[in-house]
Amino acid sequence: MREVAFIKQNKEKWLSFEKAIFNNDFKDADELASQYIHVINDLAYAQTYYPKSKVITYLNQLAAKAYQKIYKTKAEDTNRIIRFWKTEVPLICYQYRKFIYVAFIIFFAFTFVGAISAANDGEFVRSILGDDYVNMSLENIEAGDPVAVYKSGSNWGSFIGITINNLKVGIIAFVLGVFLGIGTLYIMFKNCVMLGSFQYFFYEKGVLWESVRGIWIHGSMEIFAIVIEAAAGLILGASILFPATHSRYTSFKLGAKTGIKILISTFPFTFCAGFLEGFITRYSNIMPHWLSVGIILSTLGCISYYYLIYPFKIQKQITKSPQTTNASFEII
Structure with a gap:
């Protein structure tokens, strides 16, 4: 996939996630953790296919902010296993x-x-x-x-x-x-x-x-x-x-x-x-x-x-997000 297509495909999702982080607009910590995993997957993809792109910097910053939010509200050692079966595996099964x-x-x-x-x-x-x-x-x-x-x-x-x-x-x-x-x-x-x-x-x-x-x-x-x-x-x-x-x-x-x-x-x-x-x-x-x-x-x-x-329900839940502005996406 070309970088332009990759950005176009995920842009609205990233912006919605960024807005939700700054406004604390999440129903619970599990929802935040689920979207964090999705951003990490996009970051890994970008690092592999577009190693010199500014999108990596943006996603790194977005992931770091999400990480801080997650670990302020829940402990990794007690929830990692739950998230593995609840979110991570279903998303992988959807992708593959x-x-x-x-x-x-x-x-x-x-x-x-x-x-x-x-x-x-x-x-x-x-x-x-x-x-x-x-x-x-x-x-x-x-x-x-x-x-x-x-x-x-x-x-x-x-x-x-x-x-x-x-x-x-x-x-x-x-x-x-x-x-x-x-x-x-x-x-x-x-x-x-x-x-x-x-x-x-x-x-x-x-x-x-x-x-x-x-x-x-x-x-x-x-x-x-x-x-x-x-x-x-x-x-x-x-x-x-x-x-x-x-x-x-x-x-x-x-x-x-x-x-x-x-x-x-x-x-x-x-x-x-x-x-x-x-x-x-x-x-x-x-x-x-x-x-x-x-x-x-x-x-x-x-x-x-x-x-x-x-897997389809989890994917739909994660990708469903409201429209937002493009201002914070200028870094890309």
Whole structure:
């Protein structure tokens, strides 16, 4: 983006923020902190793309004034974590929303490949899941409990083991993005094909609904989180492939920082999914249908809202500002 376009795009927002700072025109400190983060992001962008521009001086001064206001009203150590999930991550997700959309398209495509492959090759499921797992699942189906595998082990043991495994998968999906995103695509392909073939296997045996009631109690958050983690890996890969006007190393550092923030944001959902799998899924076959469906829809709705809807609300809240004069913008 050219500097003139960058200034034109953000000018009114900066002026409105400056006016609000001088007039103490903020509803609360959180609103001030949210807009401060946005200015810091613009400053970082300007420092990268327009290193000799006067806009850097202006934004530095604006950020410094905002910083003073923030730390007069609230302590960083008690609110930083809250702001991270409340404002910073949603803004990042908004900025990189196309990567999230692409990750979901890839997820559905690879899962469809797994289901179609299982439908057209009777041995495909065994080649993906292994004979032992398929035979065990067949025995469970015959016994009337298709998802009995989730009842093995203790509650806490299952919760800890499952959570560690899911965290590992997500971290690997992100880190392998360093290989130009190809590593991330491999992890997605491997897991999505397995998911598609696994679900088709239950469909073929006539117990798809029973499997959905069990698997997706925890799977809604677990799978969704992995897709978001894959999006972070794609961002990392894109930062290397498409550095724009950055040096490739600088672009990589920015991509890694952004990706890590997105990755960390998924951890609470991964812990939640592990808890559900360890403590709740094992009772799916005896709980009422409305309860299992309610858990699935509520968990899916919660994580979907945070990553797909809430970012738009935060972005709209931050960019919405009244018109003001251009007098203080003369420095640019």
